[in-house]
Amino acid sequence: MSALIHDTSAPKASWIVYSDGDFKKLDEVNFYTNNQALNYGTGVFEGIRAYWSSSSSQLNLFRVEEHYVRLIESAKALKIDLGLTINDLVEITIELIKINNFKQDIYIRPMALKKSLMPGEKFGVKLSGVSSTLCINAMPMGQYxxxxxxxxxxSSWQRVSKEAIPSYAKITGLYVNSALAYEEAREEGFDDAIMLNSQGDCTEATTSNVFIVSNDTVKTPPPSAGLLNGITRQSVFELCSYLGISCIESNLNKQDLLAADECFLTGTGVEILPVIGLNQKKFGDSAGRMTTKISELYDDIKKNRVSSFSHWITPVY
Ligand SMILES: Cc1ncc(COP(=O)(O)O)c(C=O)c1O
Structure with a gap:
């Protein structure tokens, strides 16, 4: 059943990263063992993709501004003031890519981390009185x-409720929940896990949002179920509207998921990913009809082939 393709390429020490206001080699970045984010999971991050177009010899960042809007919002949840505007963050990202001279599909990982206690601050788990730092890594990454x-x-693991940790924010510590669910799924021979909330309603997969197709209507759980309102998720609403497909938010329980005609996941990393089986239920051998339509349009948009969506693209070179 194992359908996940793992990229095992190790980061190269010669790659240049952005850290603490400077561009440096990856092996020149130091984290101390008392780093607060390392100890307590008090960091926030983003995942951004850029797609290489060989026809135009251009690298196109995909929805980069939306990702930085979310990074700033996530950072605020942990009392981190990046002191940078969205434009600043986009400019740093473009500079970083140019320095590395990447000319292939890449993945960008900005992280804002709680760093160390300010002078005079007492030991403890806290957010105020703690310094912070911003790092941005960029690495080659195709489909994984x-x-x-x-x-x-x-999953038998429940999604951490939004009343426990805000689900609108991409907080590093929250991903322990995803890692546990992912491991359980792998141990049972599956590729990924979908988690429910305490009411038994669907939330999301470990690093992506969940959609089903039922009677030609595309449905996805609302953010109130306790999930990250993914940027790809939001894109799917616009894609459906462009394609004339009805797309609604609706709480979905286990029975709704298992009775669906099609199911797919969405995320910056996985893009539009068909789910062909859920527990013992089989949806089909490959992507369903609606999933295929949405996925094909997404592919065209990310390659900047659809002029009405060109505002989602930011060229690097
Ligand atoms: C828990 C979780 N849900 C959903 C998503 C999808 O979000 P996006 O489409 O913004 O990448 C991600 C990926 O970032 C995620 O980690």
Whole structure:
């Protein structure tokens, strides 16, 4: 069943990263063992993709501004003031890519981390009185999942509720929940996990949002279920509207998921990923009809081939 393709390429020490206001080699970045984010999970991050177009010899950042709007919002949740505007962040990212001279599909990972206690601050788990730092890594990354479709397990792990940790923010510590669910799924022979909330309603997969198709209507759980309102998720609403497909938010329980005609995941990393099986239920051998339509349009948009969506693209070179 294992359909995930793992990129095992190790980061290269010669790659240049942005850290603490400077561009440096990856092996020149130091984190101390008392780093607060390392100890307590008090960091926030983003995942951004840029796609190389060989026809125009251009590297196109995809929805980069939306990702930095979210990074700033996530940072505020942990009392981190980046002191940078969205434009500043986009400019730093473009500079970083140019320095590395990447001319292929890449993935950008900005992280804002709580760093160390300010002078005079007492030891403890806290947010105020702690310094912070911003790092941005960029690395080559193509498709890392099998786009033909994956099999998911309905996890026995519940999604951390938004009343416990705000789900609008991409907080590093929250991902322990995803890692546990992912491991359980892998141990049982599945590729990824979908988690429910305490009411038994669907939230999201470990690093992506969940959609189903039922009677020609595309449905996805609302953010109030306790999920990250993914940028790809939001894109799917616009894609459906462009394609004339009805797309609604609706709470979905286990029975709704298992009775669906199609199911797919969305995320910057996985893009539009068909789910061909859920627990013992089989949706099909490959992507369903609606999933294929949405996925094909997404592919065209990310390659900047659809003029009405060109505002989602920011060229690097
Ligand atoms: C938990 C979780 N849900 C959903 C998503 C999808 O979000 P996006 O489409 O903004 O990448 C991600 C990926 O960032 C995620 O980690």
């Amino acid at each position: 999942v099998n786009s033909l479709g994956i099999n998911c397990l309905l």
